[in-house]
Amino acid sequence: MNLDALFAPFHYDFMQRAFVAALCVGLLCSAMGTYVILRKLSFIGDGIAHASFAGIVIAYLRGIDYYVGAAIVAVVTAVGIGFVHRRGKISLDTTIGVLFTGTFALGVFLMSRQRSYAVDLQSFLFGDILSVQRGDLWLVLGLSVAIALAVIVLFRPLLYTSFDPVVAQASGIRAGVVEYALLVMLALTIIVSLQSVGIILVAALLVTPAAAAYQLTSRFAPMMWLSAAFGAFCTVGGLYLSYYLRSSSGATIVLLATALFFVTLGIKWLRAVLARSRPLAAR
Amino acid sequence: MNAVEVRDVVVRYDDFTALDDVSFDLREGEAIGIVGPNGSGKSTLLKTIAGLLVPADGAVAVFGQGPRALAPGSIAYVPQVEAVDWSFPATVRDVVSMGRFPRLSPWQVFGKSDRAAVQAALEAVHMDALADRHIANLSGGQQQRAFVARAIAQQPRLLLLDEPTTGVDHATEEALRTVVRSLVAGGLPVLMTTHDLDRVDAWFDRLLVLDRRVLALGTPHDVAESGAYASIREHTHVHGHMRHDR
Secondary structure, three states, rough: OOOOHHHHHHHOOOHHHHHHHHHHHHHHHHHHHHHHHOOOOHHHHHHHHHHHHHHHHHHHHHOOOOOHHHHHHHHHHHHHHHHHHHHOOOOHHHHHHHHHHHHHHHHHHHHOOOOOOOEEEEEHHHHHHHHHHHHHHHHHHHHHHHHHHHHOOOHHHHHHHHHHHHHHHHHOHHHHHHHHHHHHHHHHHHHHHHHHHHHHHHHHHHHHHHHHEEEHOOOOHHHHHHHHHHHHHHHHHHHHHHHHHHHHHHHEEEEEEHHHHHHHHHHHHHHHHHHHHHHHOOO | OEEEEEEEEEEEEOOOEEEEEEEEEEOOOEEEEEEEOOOOHHHHHHHHHHHOOOOOOEEEEEEEEEEEHHHOOEEEEEEOOOOOOOOOOOOOHHHHHHHHHHHHOOOOOOHHHHHHHHHHHHHHHHHHHHHHHHHOOOOHHHHHHHHHHHHHHOOOOEEEEEEOOOOOHHHHHHHHHHHHHHHHHHOOOOOOOOOOOOHHHOOOOEEEEOOOOOEEOOHHHHHHHHHHHHHHHHHHHHOOOOOOOO
């Protein structure tokens, strides 16, 4: 294979757009994934993504932009999850389970009442990164920058409340406000990722790279950086591989991330074994 | 102005009344020890003063304001049982550094004075040698000291400690007592719950005997004389350590 063939995917405009979108989604999802893992919110990516389906269907029926519909329903669901969880004193798991199935069912219900079958809704279920248009790209870039800024502004309160919410609140940090902000940030992250990886697979990007980074680091900031690097590697690498394998880009990205997770798990085990054998060697 | 004013406070958990008509004042530069049997509302009282619980009746004022209205960083609270995830990616120094977070605005860098406060807090509880250890690799007493260090690094105006001496060895307890007494001597008001009635003279200026209501309040000597905690002492000895009360 010569060098030209290696760079073949980058020759097409639509592939260039796809790579930029993949890079943004990879960095964003996996950086936010650090909070998802440490706050044990793995279920929430799934929940909000499924909920957004209702928004997409409503937007489709009303003839408005899919993103706008998805974003509104995702943010409302995310805030609703926070509200029911806090006010109803119901566990986050249960709240997400109830609300996300409800909103997803609403989407299916609305779609089923349509006589004409909406084929293009499929692309939201499994993602269609190759169809990312110039306008979509600006949206992805804009929201990515906004969420990254929010992470910077809320970095310390998010870290403190992730570790010890009760003491953080006693010390004057508004843990409730921080939690709502995080839920909204997660909802927007998922919206940004929908076109690239789809509703079904976006949860993997919120969990797997951060889980892989968690195996190799013991401090928060390195975990976040490593997770972002893993995420970018998986989305860009997965998209690249899918070009040659002629496979679904979303699925290839997620499979690469899954493989990476098991590699990091292996490295962690190996480290533990080496650490245990060291005293023996010293004897 | 008193540091803390608690007036006719009633706190309920559903149907259960945890605190009933509790009133007392804490002055600046004073340490009050809260003693009482299991389930007497000691932890509930601290949480209410910290603003984590809202009284059903009555009022709490900290430096003349409601606890939630104070500037961030004013109250430092060390809970009895830290319900944190010990596998969280953080070293001892990372945890103690969190004590500085409430004061820092989003754009402020974690500066030289913050690092100095963290280092001083670590040294005060003799944890500086373990500063770079992951929190999962600490003993119970070391974990307790790390959380006290975080509260000290916060440089609060009010310190609330919930049974910080439970499960720690004598040397650790002495280290904690020295730190707390020096903070009190510097003017910091401290409220602390304890089950150890033998050392209250050395720890506290006044003692509050609580059993959902205030049974007695005075110097450790006066309270002992009054016999107000004779029943509690018995209770303590019968039931051993009083842990996990709310």
